[in-house]
Amino acid sequence: MRTLVHKREKGREHLTINEMQERVNTNRRLVYQGRWVNLTFVLGVGDDDHLITIAAGKIAQIRQRHLPTDTGSFSIRASSESWAKHWQAVPPRDYHDIFAMLPKGIVTIDGTLLPLMQNLQYFKDIIAVMRGDKGDENGG
Amino acid sequence: MAVEFEPMMGRYFTLNIGGDACRIYMEESGSGIPLLCLHTAGSDSRQFRHILSDPDITSRFRVIAFDLPWHGKSNPPKGFRGSDYKLTVDGYKRIITDVCFALDLQSPVVMGCSMGGRIVCHLALENPAYFRAMIALEGADKLKPYYNLEWLHRPDVHGGEIQAAFVSSQVAPTSPDEYRWETLWHYMQGGPGVFKGDLHFYWLDGDFDDRSPQIDTKACPIYLMSGEYDCSCTPELTLETASRIKGSKATVMTGIGHFPMSENPALFKTYLMPVLLEIANHAA
Numbered sequence: 001m002r003t004l005v006h007k008r009e010k011g012r013e014h015l016t017i018n019e020m021q022e023r024v025n026t027n028r029r030l031v032y033q034g035r036w037v038n039l040t041f042v043l044g045v046g047d048d049d050h051l052i053t054i055a056a057g058k059i060a061q062i063r064q065r066h067l068p069t070d071t072g073s074f075s076i077r078a079s080s081e082s083w084a085k086h087w088q089a090v091p092p093r094d095y096h097d098i099f100a101m102l103p104k105g106i107v108t109i110d111g112t113l114l115p116l117m118q119n120l121q122y123f124k125d126i127i128a129v130m131r132g133d134k135g136d137e138n139g140g
Numbered sequence: 141m142a143v144e145f146e147p148m149m150g151r152y153f154t155l156n157i158g159g160d161a162c163r164i165y166m167e168e169s170g171s172g173i174p175l176l177c178l179h180t181a182g183s184d185s186r187q188f189r190h191i192l193s194d195p196d197i198t199s200r201f202r203v204i205a206f207d208l209p210w211h212g213k214s215n216p217p218k219g220f221r222g223s224d225y226k227l228t229v230d231g232y233k234r235i236i237t238d239v240c241f242a243l244d245l246q247s248p249v250v251m252g253c254s255m256g257g258r259i260v261c262h263l264a265l266e267n268p269a270y271f272r273a274m275i276a277l278e279g280a281d282k283l284k285p286y287y288n289l290e291w292l293h294r295p296d297v298h299g300g301e302i303q304a305a306f307v308s309s310q311v312a313p314t315s316p317d318e319y320r321w322e323t324l325w326h327y328m329q330g331g332p333g334v335f336k337g338d339l340h341f342y343w344l345d346g347d348f349d350d351r352s353p354q355i356d357t358k359a360c361p362i363y364l365m366s367g368e369y370d371c372s373c374t375p376e377l378t379l380e381t382a383s384r385i386k387g388s389k390a391t392v393m394t395g396i397g398h399f400p401m402s403e404n405p406a407l408f409k410t411y412l413m414p415v416l417l418e419i420a421n422h423a424a
Binding site: 091098099103104117121 | 284286287291296297298301302304305306308309310312313314368369371372
């Protein structure tokens, strides 16, 4: 099974999607921020769709999509190269935030957007934790 | 222990806007050339606190920042519950000129950000002889919406939370955390539907790229300044605007987003001072 792997800056560790789960679940502020979130959403990285299940702000499960019927409330998708830029410690302009990527067509958002909009900063932040040390603190 | 007050003074006055008496809040500091500051959509005049307290600026400029009706500490007009707030080009121009006349400002410089940066170009087109110069921060004559404004005002989405979450995308990642969150805090405090009503002007009613080439920059110089990380009024949109307004001067501010004066005041000052000095020295 392939795993989401983002190569960090030269000389630094790789960040895997399993680390994303740990980073979110051990971040008290993030878990509190998402305490009303209970759903599964799709994070698309290139051709890979990852189903991320949130329970009361914690990531309960991350699994790769196997069946066409595997889906979530909404999806956020971009190319691997675009996410790699988004996850740089200091991302370049147009890649620094999902809603900066959106007007440029770098990211696509589909599905039922209401829970995303109700918790927008939370979802931006849990995706931005892939940046590593700072991630969620700079507003995603 | 003595308290160290900041230099700006806050006051209220009543402005007649289209027949409605409206209580307006303003802050001012300094003396010299009037420099009227216009806040962004959905925020208020607190964004300009660093300009208002900078002696390098207030030694030559009388800096004034006011809250638009419905914003900050200014009231909405009486009977507002029966109306749907929506800012228009004509309404916005009228408020600013009414404030200028009410305060008896002589040849003011107007510096607006975002929707304030758009309206100063409209004002320069309408009345170039009255204004000394315009500084359009994150302002353009043509913009393109990228989200549905209905998300900003509905009972099942917290207005303050989503406003801050939307505009956090427009802050540079390198801006100091303290000022990033102060800027976002202002957005968390807006009244229901006010940001949406402002964006009606910003995104839907404010385009005038067909008329902006008529602006006479000899009569009213225009400075267009846009932040590298602004994903709303992008540097590209600002430069396109500058190419249409003959004689305008454009600057792309590296390391800054959509809120230069509040998200990174120290860095913004390095870009702003040469512009203010050019205006002041030209006046002298």
